[in-house]
Amino acid sequence: xxxxxSDKIHLLNRxxxxxxxxxxxxxxxxxxxxxxxxxxxxxxxxTHDMGALKAQSIQxxxxxENAPYEKLVLFWxxxxxxxxxxxxxxxxxxxxxxxxxxxxxxxxxxxxSKSAAMLHFLNGKKNKAGSPNENFxxxxxxxxxxxxxxxYSERDVKEIARCFTGWKYDDTGTFYLREKQFxxxxxxxxxxxxxxxxxxxxxxxxxxxQCANYLAEKIYTFFVNNRLSEKHVFEIRDCxxxxxxxxxxxxxxxxxxxxxxxxxxxxxxxKSPIELIVGLGRTFRLKAAKENNWFFVQKxxxxxxxxxxxxxxxxxxxxxxxxxxxxxxxxxxxxxxxxNDIDFEVEPDLDQSPxxxxxxxxxxxxxxxxxxxxxxxxSKKVSPEKLWFNNKASDVANSIIxxxxxxxxxxxxxxxxxxxxxxxx
Amino acid sequence: MDRRKFLKYSALSSVGSAxxxxxxxxxxxxxxxxxLRKPKLVVIQLTGGNDGLNTVIPFRNDQYYRSRPTVAIPSxxxxxxxxxxxxxxxxxxxxRLFKEGYxxxxxxxxxxNQSRSHFASMDIWHSGADVNxxxxxxxxxNYLDVLDKKSHHALEINKQxxxxxxGESISGMAVQNVGRIQRILHEHxxxxxxxxxxxxxxxxxxxxxxxxxxINQSADYIKEAHTIKTDNVDFPKTKIGEKLSTVSQLIxxxxxxxxxYLSLRGFDSHVNQRKSHDQLLDRYSSxxxxxxxxxxxxxxxxxxxxxxxxxxxxxxxxxxxxxxxHGKGNSVFIIGEHLKQPGIFNDYDDLNSLDNGDIPFKVxxxxxxxxxxxxxxxxxxxxxxxxxxKSLEII
Numbered sequence: 019x020x021x022x023x024s025d026k027i028h029l030l031n032r033x034x035x036x037x038x039x040x041x042x043x044x045x046x047x048x049x050x051x052x053x054x055x056x057x058x059x060x061x062x063x064x065t066h067d068m069g070a071l072k073a074q075s076i077q078x079x080x081x082x083e084n085a086p087y088e089k090l091v092l093f094w095x096x097x098x099x100x101x102x103x104x105x106x107x108x109x110x111x112x113x114x115x116x117x118x119x120x121x122x123x124x125x126x127x128x129x130x131s132k133s134a135a136m137l138h139f140l141n142g143k144k145n146k147a148g149s150p151n152e153n154f155x156x157x158x159x160x161x162x163x164x165x166x167x168x169x170y171s172e173r174d175v176k177e178i179a180r181c182f183t184g185w186k187y188d189d190t191g192t193f194y195l196r197e198k199q200f201x202x203x204x205x206x207x208x209x210x211x212x213x214x215x216x217x218x219x220x221x222x223x224x225x226x227x228q229c230a231n232y233l234a235e236k237i238y239t240f241f242v243n244n245r246l247s248e249k250h251v252f253e254i255r256d257c258x259x260x261x262x263x264x265x266x267x268x269x270x271x272x273x274x275x276x277x278x279x280x281x282x283x284x285x286x287x288x289k290s291p292i293e294l295i296v297g298l299g300r301t302f303r304l305k306a307a308k309e310n311n312w313f314f315v316q317k318x319x320x321x322x323x324x325x326x327x328x329x330x331x332x333x334x335x336x337x338x339x340x341x342x343x344x345x346x347x348x349x350x351x352x353x354x355x356x357x358n359d360i361d362f363e364v365e366p367d368l369d370q371s372p373x374x375x376x377x378x379x380x381x382x383x384x385x386x387x388x389x390x391x392x393x394x395x396x397s398k399k400v401s402p403e404k405l406w407f408n409n410k411a412s413d414v415a416n417s418i419i420x421x422x423x424x425x426x427x428x429x430x431x432x433x434x435x436x437x438x439x440x441x442x443x
Numbered sequence: 444m445d446r447r448k449f450l451k452y453s454a455l456s457s458v459g460s461a462x463x464x465x466x467x468x469x470x471x472x473x474x475x476x477x478x479l480r481k482p483k484l485v486v487i488q489l490t491g492g493n494d495g496l497n498t499v500i501p502f503r504n505d506q507y508y509r510s511r512p513t514v515a516i517p518s519x520x521x522x523x524x525x526x527x528x529x530x531x532x533x534x535x536x537x538x539r540l541f542k543e544g545y546x547x548x549x550x551x552x553x554x555x556n557q558s559r560s561h562f563a564s565m566d567i568w569h570s571g572a573d574v575n576x577x578x579x580x581x582x583x584x585n586y587l588d589v590l591d592k593k594s595h596h597a598l599e600i601n602k603q604x605x606x607x608x609x610g611e612s613i614s615g616m617a618v619q620n621v622g623r624i625q626r627i628l629h630e631h632x633x634x635x636x637x638x639x640x641x642x643x644x645x646x647x648x649x650x651x652x653x654x655x656x657x658i659n660q661s662a663d664y665i666k667e668a669h670t671i672k673t674d675n676v677d678f679p680k681t682k683i684g685e686k687l688s689t690v691s692q693l694i695x696x697x698x699x700x701x702x703x704y705l706s707l708r709g710f711d712s713h714v715n716q717r718k719s720h721d722q723l724l725d726r727y728s729s730x731x732x733x734x735x736x737x738x739x740x741x742x743x744x745x746x747x748x749x750x751x752x753x754x755x756x757x758x759x760x761x762x763x764x765x766x767x768x769h770g771k772g773n774s775v776f777i778i779g780e781h782l783k784q785p786g787i788f789n790d791y792d793d794l795n796s797l798d799n800g801d802i803p804f805k806v807x808x809x810x811x812x813x814x815x816x817x818x819x820x821x822x823x824x825x826x827x828x829x830x831x832x833k834s835l836e837i838i
Binding site: 244410 | 606612627634648
């Protein structure tokens with residue numbers, strides 16, 4: 019289908035971190051698909067300090083030439099919420115996600131399930147024949163595939179746990195099966211019996227339509243609209259089932275259907291803090307005064323890589339908003355561009371620094387340098403109002419826009435960035 | 444940068460009365476004279492894992508003294524509550540409340556499969572959900588959501604909002620930075636001063652604008668309520684004293700906030716515990732005593748319930764640095780005027796039958812939350828607490 023500018027902006031918002039002038043003017047469907055499903059992604063030289071790694075994870079998204087692909091990566095980090103303390107495990111976990119982000123969901127699910135991070139987080143490594151630990155089996159059903167109470171019983175959870183016994187990782191974080199701890203007996207899962215392994219169970223789960231439906235809902239909520247359309251979710255579900263969970267085909271399908279570009283889906287979602295920061299980072303080609311500033315900004319906004327609130331993951335949509343967070347988010351551009359004199363702080367992380375009682379003050383830890391020439395240059399090609407609000411600005415916002423006369427000034431840009439509309443995409 | 448316009452408050456009223464928070468109407472009704480019961484809850488979070496065993500001390504127990512050669516408190520210093528248990532010597536003021544019959548001490552509170560991570564365990568306490576049913580929202584946030592309350596019905600005297608007060612569509616409000624919120628809003632005064640109508644609808648953009656108006660008005664109101672009242676007792680000049688002084692002022696101003704939330708930090712006592720821990724308990728004890736005095740004076744104590752908790756207790760044995768490491772079960776305090784069971788609700792179980800070197804949990808913390816919702820607020824716990832519990836018959 020032919021996309022107009024508004025459709026292109028919408029596409030770059032949802033599969034990407036916001037539209038820039040060149041991407042809209044020079045848009046080509048072929049090029050976009052190359053960015054969404056890159057043949058080769060840059061190899062990353064990961065750093066091994068946890069804070070620096072979190073900073074690096076967001077920088078990848080800011081600097082990448084394949085923003086659409088990076089957005090898929092972010093989605094899967096949300097989908098497979100996993101609290102990770104060890105950088106070695108976090109790197110391996112990220113690599114699995116990056117490898118399979120638009121591959122087959124089964125490979126991704128198995129890769130994540132076998133990652134040291136997940137085996138540690140949900141106690142899989144403690145799951146042994148004779149003394150099963152059900153934590154992973156339960157969350158696998160409830161959060162990663164079927165949805166709570168949706169197509170499985172308590173008995174199934176117990177039996178599934180037995181199938182995953184003996185799953186371990188070694189010092190390098192590599193998966194292996196400890197045969198002795200694997201329960202090789204008969205198991206009954208979803209009414210079928212066999213000497214199932216963990217891999218078998220994943221097959222059994224994926225064959226249930228509930229699984230495709232659950233994944234379809236998650237994709238729809240993240241990329242399309244938090245108000246579910248049953249009809250459209252079914253279309254995604256059918257696509258997943260028809261293609262045997264081929265993610266590339268599924269995402270390609272979503273961006274090909276007219277309903278994705280419908281008026282009600284445009285500018286309908288509230289950005290997560292990382293989407294907000296990465297968007298700013300790309301628009302202004304932000305450079306951090308110190309690399310770890312990219313980490314502190316995550317801490318400040320409570321959206322920290324490898325540290326979701328719990329297994330349920332980070333908040334979504336409106337749940338990001340409260341009085342402190344909304345005012346802070348509106349004020350974020352001032353903080354980043356250093357035109358602010360209000361200090362912010364974060365509480366000490368007692369798990370990282372036991373016994374600490376010191377707040378970290380952020381005034382100098384949030385400073386970034388913006389490339390204003392680059393920004394002003396591109397704003398001459400396509401106006402920031404068009405890129406950021408996509409014709410959806412409220413009357414209030416429009417009256418501020420109309421009230422502005424003359425060339426684009428830094429102050430005017432800060433006004434635009436502080437509008438509630440900038441929190442949306 | 445040009446000097447920005449200050450807020451035009453009159454312009455805000457042009458958005459219509461639909462946005463005026465309920466409590467602004469409420470105030471006109473002379474709340475203080477009315478006979479309606481208006482229960483208030485004050486939650487005090489001791490952040491870092493309070494050492495319950497050096498707070499409520501089993502002073503006859505040999506195991507306690509054997510396990511803690513340097514950290515244990517000598518039995519002759521302890522403020523005795525009964526024949527088995529006593530309070531940390533720094534809690535003399537708190538013990539007065541106990542002797543008045545205002546305190547119920549519940550020991551060995553926790554949950555199954557206790558996590559020793561601060562982050563994970565605090566999250567479990569905040570969410571009020573079963574360990575296997577973790578939630579993105581907090582129990583107080585759920586309370587606001589399910590009962591269709593407003594943001595200002597739950598205020599946190601803190602700079603950022605903790606997980607307890609996070610709801611799905613409505614969250615409580617952090618008000619220690621209310622001045623900062625006002626400053627930020629002033630910086631963006633142009634936006635709030637527009638004559639155009641703010642968007643109204645079910646969409647997310649309208650939600651953001653409506654939140655903004657709500658925040659602006661709540662901030663102004665809270666600031667005002669906070670300054671109308673002055674202290675009616677001499678609150679200690681400590682952080683916790685100041686926070687409780689703020690809560691007392693807000694309660695006495697007649698604002699219809701139902702839940703106040705505050706935290707006292709510094710309880711992660713891995714090293715040289717005695718001095719710092721004693722000092723924290725001293726501050727807690729003194730501040731809470733003056734808070735109760737203040738509310739008694741104004742007649743608000745009968746409607747106020749105070750809950751004190753921490754994310755976990757500490758190990759029975761001390762570590763090699765004259766401190767204690769993360770443990771499991773812990774003591775919870777409930778303070779109120781007409782408790783059904785003041786005193787010590789339950790003793791510690793035998794310290795010789797420990798759970799891996801820890802006090803095992805006997806009372807599920809969610810049971811206490813559940814009682815607060817159903818017996819103090821007289822609301823159903825459905826959608827707020829994940830399981831059902833039989834009342835402990837304390838509140």
